[in-house]
Amino acid sequence: MEKQTQIFGIRAIIEAINSEETLDKVFLQKGLHGELYSELETLIRTNSINLSYVPVEKLNRLTKGNHQGAVAQISPIAFHDLETLVLNVMESGKTPLFLLLDQLSDVRNFGAIIRTAECTGVNGIIIQKKGGAPVNGDTIKTSAGAVFKIPICKVDHIKDAVFHMQASGIKVIAATEKTDDTLYDVSFTEPCAIIMGSEDRGINPSILKVVDAKAKLPLLGEIESLNVSVACGAFLYEAVRQRLLK
Incomplete structure (x- = not known):
C-alpha cells in the first residue's frame, strides 16, 4: 500500500528526519531565516537529502496547509543498503x-x-x-x-x-x-x-x-x-x- 508521500511544516520535517523517515526531497522557501529554519537546513545537508529553494507560490501549490516555508516528499518505499x-x-x-x-x-x-x-x-x-x-x-x-x-x-x-x-x-x-x-x-x-x-x-x-x-x-x-x-x-x-x- 502506498503511504503518505508529503509532509509540511518545519518542525514536522525536523521530526521526520530525526525519526529516520526516508525523504526524497525537501522544498524550502527562498529568503527565510530563523533558528528552526537553520536547524532544518543543517539536518537536510547532514543527511544528504535532496534540497530545492523555491518561491512561496511553489509551496502553496504543493500543499493547502500552513507549510511554514517547508514541504517534504516522503518516499513510499524503504531503500536497501x-x-x-x-x-x-x-x-x-x-x-x-x-x-x-x-x-x-x-x-x-x-x-x-x-x-x-x-x-x-x-x-x-x-x-x-x-x-x-x-x-x-x-x-x-x-x-x-x-x-x-x-x-x-x-x-x-x-x-x-x-x-x-x-x-x-x-x-x-x-x-x-x-x-x-x-x-x-x-x-x-x-x-x-x-x-x-x-x-x-x-x-x-x-x-x-x-x-x-x-x-x-x-x-x-x-x-x-x-x-x-x-x-x-x-x-x-x-x-x-x-x-x-x-
Whole structure:
C-alpha cells in the first residue's frame, strides 16, 4: 500500500528526519531565516537529502496547509543498503544483474525502467541520492507497482556503486554511444551491472573512465538516440537472451 508521500511544516520535517523517515526531497522557501529554519537546513545537508529553494507560490501549490516555508516528499518505499544487497545476491547463487541509473530525471522514464527491470530479473536498481527522479506517485503508477517488488538503493555518488560492484567481481557495462562496440559485442552472461545515463547528458564522463566495458545500440534511422527507458529495455533483454542461451 502506498503511504503518505508529503509532509509540511518545519518542525514536522525536523521530526521526520530525526525519526529516520526516508525523504526524497525537501522544498524550502527562498529568503527565510530563523533558528528552526537553520536547524532544518543543517539536518537536510547532514543527511544528504535532496534540497530545492523555491518561491512561496511553489509551496502553496504543493500543499493547502500552513507549510511554514517547508514541504517534504516522503518516499513510499524503504531503500536497501547496497553492500548488503550485493552480498545477498552473490550468496544466493544467482548470476547478478544490477542496473545503475546516473541521475535519470524523468519520473515516467524511471517508472518504466523499474517495470522492465522487474520483468527481466534485475536484482537491484541503484540511484544517486541527489539529482535524480524521486520515487513518487507517478513513478509507482508508471512502474505498474514493480517499484514494490525490486530492491532500490541510494548512494552518494554512482561512482561509489561502480567501485563497489567491481570490488565484488561484477563487471560494469556503460550504455553509451561513445564506443564502437554494440550491445551484441559485449557479454552479459557473467555477473554484471548496466549503467544508463540521464536523458539530456548521458553518463557522466568521469564514470565512463572507470567502467569495464561500453556498448551502444545500433541506430539505423536518422534520429540519433532512443528514449532512455526504451534503450534500457533493449539492453536488459539482450542480457536475458544471452543468459537463456548460455
